[in-house]
Amino acid sequence: MPSKIQKEGPFEGALKQLEKTRKLISLEENIYAQLKAPKRFLQVSIPVRMDNGSVRVFTGYRSQYNDSRGPYKGGIRFHPDVNESEVKALSMWMTWKCAVVGIPLGGGKGGVIVNPRELSVGELERLSRGYIQAVFAFLGPQLDVPAPDVYTDPKIMGWMLDEYEKLLGHHAPGVITGKPLSIGGSAARGYSTAQGGVYVLSNAAAKLKLSKDAKVAIQGFGNAGSNMADLLAKKGYKIVAVSDSKGAIYKAKGLDVAALAAHKQKTGGVANFAGAQKLEDIIGCDCDILVLAALENSVTLENAKSIKAKLVFELANGPVSPGADEVLAGDGVSIIPDILANAGGVAVSYFEQAQNASNYYWTEAEVLQKLEKLMNDAFDAVWERKEKYKTTLRLGAHILAVERVAQAMRDRGLN
Ligand code: GLU
Numbered sequence: 001m002p003s004k005i006q007k008e009g010p011f012e013g014a015l016k017q018l019e020k021t022r023k024l025i026s027l028e029e030n031i032y033a034q035l036k037a038p039k040r041f042l043q044v045s046i047p048v049r050m051d052n053g054s055v056r057v058f059t060g061y062r063s064q065y066n067d068s069r070g071p072y073k074g075g076i077r078f079h080p081d082v083n084e085s086e087v088k089a090l091s092m093w094m095t096w097k098c099a100v101v102g103i104p105l106g107g108g109k110g111g112v113i114v115n116p117r118e119l120s121v122g123e124l125e126r127l128s129r130g131y132i133q134a135v136f137a138f139l140g141p142q143l144d145v146p147a148p149d150v151y152t153d154p155k156i157m158g159w160m161l162d163e164y165e166k167l168l169g170h171h172a173p174g175v176i177t178g179k180p181l182s183i184g185g186s187a188a189r190g191y192s193t194a195q196g197g198v199y200v201l202s203n204a205a206a207k208l209k210l211s212k213d214a215k216v217a218i219q220g221f222g223n224a225g226s227n228m229a230d231l232l233a234k235k236g237y238k239i240v241a242v243s244d245s246k247g248a249i250y251k252a253k254g255l256d257v258a259a260l261a262a263h264k265q266k267t268g269g270v271a272n273f274a275g276a277q278k279l280e281d282i283i284g285c286d287c288d289i290l291v292l293a294a295l296e297n298s299v300t301l302e303n304a305k306s307i308k309a310k311l312v313f314e315l316a317n318g319p320v321s322p323g324a325d326e327v328l329a330g331d332g333v334s335i336i337p338d339i340l341a342n343a344g345g346v347a348v349s350y351f352e353q354a355q356n357a358s359n360y361y362w363t364e365a366e367v368l369q370k371l372e373k374l375m376n377d378a379f380d381a382v383w384e385r386k387e388k389y390k391t392t393l394r395l396g397a398h399i400l401a402v403e404r405v406a407q408a409m410r411d412r413g414l415n
Helices: 010-024 029-034 084-100 121-138 154-168 189-207 223-234 257-267 322-330 344-358 364-388 393-411
Strands: 040-049 055-066 076-079 107-113 215-219 238-244 247-250 277-279 289-292 311-314 334-336
Touching: 010 084, 010 322, 010 393, 029 393, 040 084, 040 121, 055 084, 055 121, 076 154, 084 107, 084 344, 084 364, 084 393, 107 121, 121 154, 189 223, 189 311, 189 334, 189 344, 189 364, 215 223, 223 238, 223 257, 238 257, 322 334, 334 393, 344 364, 364 393
Parallel strands: 076 107, 215 238, 215 289, 289 311, 311 334
Antiparallel strands: 040 055, 055 107, 238 247, 247 277
16 A cells, blocks of 8 residues: 555655754755755657657656756656656755765756657667757756766767757767766766765775675666676675566575676576576565665665665665655664765766866776765765764765755855
């Protein structure tokens, strides 16, 4: 039976989170009022010529939440479940995420209601270009900078950059991040969400005294989840369970992550991987660390109690519902919140923009060194707020974010 909290859209949940944060800090009413809605919200209709000659009209969104710290920043999601509430929530979380890692960017997010797996490559390219045509006037390296998100990738960013530059009449690589390396992408951006996650997890494991032989389960085997599995396995963690949209598998002795990636490549999913057991439900499986790398509301009031992990790591955005968050906190489960845990992606997006602006490119080692420092500093700042306010890491991260955004607003005279 769906609970009341599940029926409520993600944006309502995000607003409640803000209200909770606000009660703990002193925030002017004038600032709070401005943080309750996106500064601009675009809904567009994108006509796409399909391969069979017909025209299909897709609905797209771009939510520009807050730009007091810098240009709006955030990915574009192609998914059948994209909706207004989700895009708004994601854009608010981008605002907090950029502030948590201290980069000079605001928050935005975009999406198109589509299952890209049902489109041919040509249709997908025309949809990607159509999206840029529809929101062109509202994008720019100093205005709003998209990036990949769920079911979008560097190839799509390449088409989008090309369309933007054609309409503009000159180069502007900093308008979009997560680009292919050949057209201004950054080294390490492809796996930076997971890499940032590994730095954060190492900090958390040290503070929470988790042993290195901890058993890890990973929900989601897309860009973030599969790279996280790979990086953690290389660090010696045992990856005992993995799931994707088509199934879940378990192996107590640990999965061979490279072989699993090859299996997924070949069969389209992680299910039926040789030597692993089929798993009904990854959320409640036997593990010490549960990495959530799929979509919002994967953990809800219905399944929160089944969690056996001591640590829940939010590599996806908003994977734990607000109700489940309280249940887990009550049960003593530590949650590493999304706006810290997965901020490595946007952090390297920022590095990508910096390289584009100076037209001078860094080595992979340079990018990783800068990323590690940035994530360590963010972790320490979040931990400090958690201790100071005697609260959860989630609220510690939100307090830090709102403090930083509010300061920028004050300095602009917006209080
Ligand atoms: N889509 C990623 C996120 O949710 C990356 C955003 C970006 O790089 O702008 O953080």
